[in-house]
Amino acid sequence: MGALLSFFVVIVLVLLALAGIKGAGLYVLFGTVIPYAAVATFILGVILRVIKWSRSPVPFHIPTTCGQEKSLPWIKYSKLESPAGTLGVIGRMALEVLLFRSLFRNLKTELRNDGPRLAYGSNKWLWLGGLAFHWSMLIVIIRHLRFFTHPVPFLVKIIDSLDGFLQIGAPHLMITGVVLLLALTYLFLRRVFIPQVRYISLPADYLPLFLLMGIATSGILMRYFFKVDIIKVKELTLGLASLNPGIPSGIGVIFYIHLFLISSLFAYFPFSKLMHMGGVFSSVLQETWPITAV
Amino acid sequence: MEVPVEFKPGTFCYGTRPKYLEEVGLPNPREWSPLDEDWKLPADWKDTVLAGIGERLKKNRAFHLFMDICVRCGACADKCHFFIGSGDPKNMPVLRAELMRSVYRKYFSTGGKLFGNLAGARELTFEVFKEWWYYFYQCTECRRCSVFCPYGIDTAEITMMARELFNLLGCNTDWIAGPVANCYRKGNHLGLEPHTITSNIEFMLDDIEEITGIKIEPTFNRKGAEILFVTPSGDLFGDPGTYTCMGYLMLFHELGLDYTWSTYASEGGNFGFFTSMEMAKRLNYKIYAEAKRLGVKWILGGECGHMWRVVHQYMDTWNGPADFLEEPVSPITGTKFENAKTTKMVHIAEFTADLIKHGKLKLDPSRNDHLKVTYHDSCNTSRGMGILEEPRYIINNSCNNFHEMHEDTIREKTFCCGSGTGLNAGENMELRMRGGLPRANAVKHVRDKHGVNMLANICAIDRATLSALMQYWVPDVEVSGVHELLGNALVMTGREGERD
Ligand code: SF4
Numbered sequence: 169m170g171a172l173l174s175f176f177v178v179i180v181l182v183l184l185a186l187a188g189i190k191g192a193g194l195y196v197l198f199g200t201v202i203p204y205a206a207v208a209t210f211i212l213g214v215i216l217r218v219i220k221w222s223r224s225p226v227p228f229h230i231p232t233t234c235g236q237e238k239s240l241p242w243i244k245y246s247k248l249e250s251p252a253g254t255l256g257v258i259g260r261m262a263l264e265v266l267l268f269r270s271l272f273r274n275l276k277t278e279l280r281n282d283g284p285r286l287a288y289g290s291n292k293w294l295w296l297g298g299l300a301f302h303w304s305m306l307i308v309i310i311r312h313l314r315f316f317t318h319p320v321p322f323l324v325k326i327i328d329s330l331d332g333f334l335q336i337g338a339p340h341l342m343i344t345g346v347v348l349l350l351a352l353t354y355l356f357l358r359r360v361f362i363p364q365v366r367y368i369s370l371p372a373d374y375l376p377l378f379l380l381m382g383i384a385t386s387g388i389l390m391r392y393f394f395k396v397d398i399i400k401v402k403e404l405t406l407g408l409a410s411l412n413p414g415i416p417s418g419i420g421v422i423f424y425i426h427l428f429l430i431s432s433l434f435a436y437f438p439f440s441k442l443m444h445m446g447g448v449f450s451s452v453l454q455e456t457w458p459i460t461a462v
Numbered sequence: 463m464e465v466p467v468e469f470k471p472g473t474f475c476y477g478t479r480p481k482y483l484e485e486v487g488l489p490n491p492r493e494w495s496p497l498d499e500d501w502k503l504p505a506d507w508k509d510t511v512l513a514g515i516g517e518r519l520k521k522n523r524a525f526h527l528f529m530d531i532c533v534r535c536g537a538c539a540d541k542c543h544f545f546i547g548s549g550d551p552k553n554m555p556v557l558r559a560e561l562m563r564s565v566y567r568k569y570f571s572t573g574g575k576l577f578g579n580l581a582g583a584r585e586l587t588f589e590v591f592k593e594w595w596y597y598f599y600q601c602t603e604c605r606r607c608s609v610f611c612p613y614g615i616d617t618a619e620i621t622m623m624a625r626e627l628f629n630l631l632g633c634n635t636d637w638i639a640g641p642v643a644n645c646y647r648k649g650n651h652l653g654l655e656p657h658t659i660t661s662n663i664e665f666m667l668d669d670i671e672e673i674t675g676i677k678i679e680p681t682f683n684r685k686g687a688e689i690l691f692v693t694p695s696g697d698l699f700g701d702p703g704t705y706t707c708m709g710y711l712m713l714f715h716e717l718g719l720d721y722t723w724s725t726y727a728s729e730g731g732n733f734g735f736f737t738s739m740e741m742a743k744r745l746n747y748k749i750y751a752e753a754k755r756l757g758v759k760w761i762l763g764g765e766c767g768h769m770w771r772v773v774h775q776y777m778d779t780w781n782g783p784a785d786f787l788e789e790p791v792s793p794i795t796g797t798k799f800e801n802a803k804t805t806k807m808v809h810i811a812e813f814t815a816d817l818i819k820h821g822k823l824k825l826d827p828s829r830n831d832h833l834k835v836t837y838h839d840s841c842n843t844s845r846g847m848g849i850l851e852e853p854r855y856i857i858n859n860s861c862n863n864f865h866e867m868h869e870d871t872i873r874e875k876t877f878c879c880g881s882g883t884g885l886n887a888g889e890n891m892e893l894r895m896r897g898g899l900p901r902a903n904a905v906k907h908v909r910d911k912h913g914v915n916m917l918a919n920i921c922a923i924d925r926a927t928l929s930a931l932m933q934y935w936v937p938d939v940e941v942s943g944v945h946e947l948l949g950n951a952l953v954m955t956g957r958e959g960e961r962d
Pocket residue numbers: 531532533534535536537538539555556610611612613614615
């Protein structure tokens with residue numbers, strides 16, 4: 169139910185952009201006004217939310233530790249799982265934020281009926297899927313910086329060429345684009361097929377997935393199939409970035425669909441669970457900081 | 463969440479008697495039962511709950527974050543012993559939290575206000591309140607779920623908030639409110655009065671004398687002692703807790719430790735912690751107050767789980783700094799307990815492990831040869847800072863046969879006994895046996911494989927609850943405290959080789 173509804177919402181968004189551009193020729197609305205409004209909502213929304221969080225104090229340092237604490241000198245303590253100094257805390261946080269340490273621990277627990285008996289098994293798929301998604305997303309975003317900068321920073325160029333190192337097709341196939349879409353598909357399928365996850369999923373869990381899938385698909389279509397005029401696209405995006413917007417003529421509608429979906433995601437971001445991005449630092453920091461460190 | 467809550471027999475505790483609330487001045491004391499149609503809540507109960515949530519969001523960032531950032535990835539879903547044992551989807555930690563999160567969204571978040579049901583928001587109704595009550599008293603705040611959560615979302619903290627809300631309306635359980643009132647009035651959960659405490663200990667001393675021939679004479683409320691010893695009152699009352707207590711008594715005697723018991727601060731545990739932060743702070747305070755009154759240098763704590771979480775992660779914030787005490791130093795070995803620098807309170811497992819390491823105890827592990835031992839990490843000692851190696855060290859020096867349970871069920875991944883946070887009542891036995899299934903199952907495995915017949919632990923609640931759990935699931939396994947095993951193995955001066 170939630171999945172269908174979210175899917176429908178994304179379809180409507182696509183049709184809106186299609187009708188707006190093809191039917192009504194609302195280039196300025198879709199090319200300038202909405203992107204600006206979306207980014208403004210995003211920035212304001214995120215700032216407000218973070219301010220709200222930071223207004224609440226942290227009365228207790230009560231992390232969940234996952235290893236031996238530093239106690240007697242001859243007992244080896246777990247520097248990363250129950251850190252006792254700032255360095256350990258930073259390490260624990262980095263492991264969590266960059267490599268999703270906790271998900272790596274994931275287990276499958278099954279109740280077998282001979283007994284009853286419980287069986288445990290390792291289960292790293294979610295870790296792999298999550299990691300693949302987040303890292304490729306990050307690289308895709310960095311790659312896109314070349315549309316908003318002139319000259320394009322060296323780092324962005326490097327990442328761009330690394331990403332296309334397979335040199336298949338023209339323009340070169342970007343691996344992260346494909347990985348992103350695959351990872352999203354996996355994240356979607358597990359929501360549908362794992363009964364427990366299906367049970368807990370809300371429309372608000374499917375919507376970001378479909379939005380991102382829509383964004384990735386339209387991006388891939390635009391790059392490899394409809395082949396919009398990249399020079400003009402850059403003219404538009406650079407205009408947006410330099411607060412000097414303009415609408416060059418002759419950019420295909422697929423670009424506006426792509427842009428509109430991204431705008432929707434930006435505007436939706438501060439009100440959604442995607443805020444876990446902002447919260448993760450605060451939460452993980454708090455949850456990794458044992459009292460012995462202060 | 464559309465499925466209405468059904469109170470299944472044997473899975474919930476009785477509502478509290480009014481007198482317990484009156485004794486500590488909590489609101490809305492009345493006769494009531496969770497099965498009643500009408501819980502006799504005040505007319506403005508809904509405002510109270512919503513204002514209560516608002517206040518807690520402002521007071522506690524963790525709570526606020528946990529309400530916002532869960533992505534419902536489901537990593538925590540099958541980690542809860544209550545979900546594993548009951549199969550009830552609302553016992554998945556994520557869904558337990560969603561029960562409250564849905565209401566939070568409706569009243570406190572823009573997304574929920576804008577998108578309503580679609581954003582997973584729902585109205586707070588009496589049905590919802592009952593559902594909360596049912597499921598937040600089916601969480602033992604064990605934190606196993608949070609070990610697996612990518613954001614460290616700690617459902618235990620959400621449960622704590624929920625229970626605080628219940629207490630704004632007089633909806634505690636009888637089994638929690640009773641010990642709280644007892645502890646407030648008499649100094650311990652069981653309501654033991656000073657003469658009962660001393661006579662219980664005297665019984666133990668008689669037993670020790672009979673077995674070892676040694677007469678021990680501990681002191682009570684003695685001013686000027688170096689150390690105040692505080693243990694959960696469960697150790698003073700009922701087997702196998704008392705055996706652990708005898709272990710302490712023998713150890714301290716053998717060391718010639720300058721310590722004293724208190725008949726006033728006679729409780730290490732803290733059922734206030736399952737009621738509200740304020741109540742926990744109130745009950746916790748007496749330990750420092752007594753330490754000050756007696757003029758001791760530092761405090762030694764007995765084997766207890768949640769006591770340890772309270773001491774290690776809350777006590778300093780609530781009632782510290784305890785600057786009238788000294789930084790704990792073992793008078794026998796001279797070891798400084800660095801991790802207790804601020805709280806001035808040392809866990810006995812650390813104290814004893816240090817003694818053994820320095821060769822201060824003569825132990826004969828063969829006296830425990832009739833036992834094949836495994837060790838249960840309590841949720842609180844393992845995930846609330848990590849006392850993992852000390853008890854194992856003591857066991858390995860006191861016993862010859864030690865076998866670990868499956869690695870996914872010990873240390874930070876340990877399973878709850880199924881009856882923590884005041885769920886160790888009698889009327890919810892079905893819930894307890896279901897919740898304890900994963901723990902029992904792991905014990906059964908080592909019983910079958912290695913012939914394990916003793917389940918050791920360092921928690922007074924465990925000693926009571928695991929006994930019942932073992933009787934039900936693995937009847938031939940007994941339960942003991944680590945210091946019971948140590949007491950068995952301890953060779954006391956002058957009586958070498960006297961015991962078998
Ligand atoms: S593991 Fe954490 S983020 Fe995932 S569903 Fe559970 S509480 Fe939510």
